[in-house]
Amino acid sequence: MQYFILKFFIMIVGIEALTELVVKSEFFSPLRNFFLNKKSKKLYGFINNILQCPYCFSVWAALIVICMSYNSYSIFILYVLFVHRLANVCHNIFDKLYY
Secondary structure, three states: OHHHHHHHHHHHHHHHHHHHHHHHOOOOHHHHHHHHHOOOOHHHHHHHHHHHOHHHHHHHHHHHHHHHHOOOOOHHHHHHHHHHHHHHHHHHHHHHHHO
């Protein structure tokens, strides 16, 4: 039961990290711009709306993360997302403490 709760918490943080990376980071801006420029077509417009909206994308991120959690190789990526997000939280706390 404790393992399930820990894995569930890691999945939640991983979903949030994946959502932030895709929707707001510069790394994925070429992908977002690609669909933004072609949003006149219905499918591209739908994908553009998903990539621009954190609430919309988090549903798809949850599907991706849940699928990743059943594969022992891809769970490594989930742990990387988890550690990445915790490191960002620590940076934010330390910035507020020192500045």
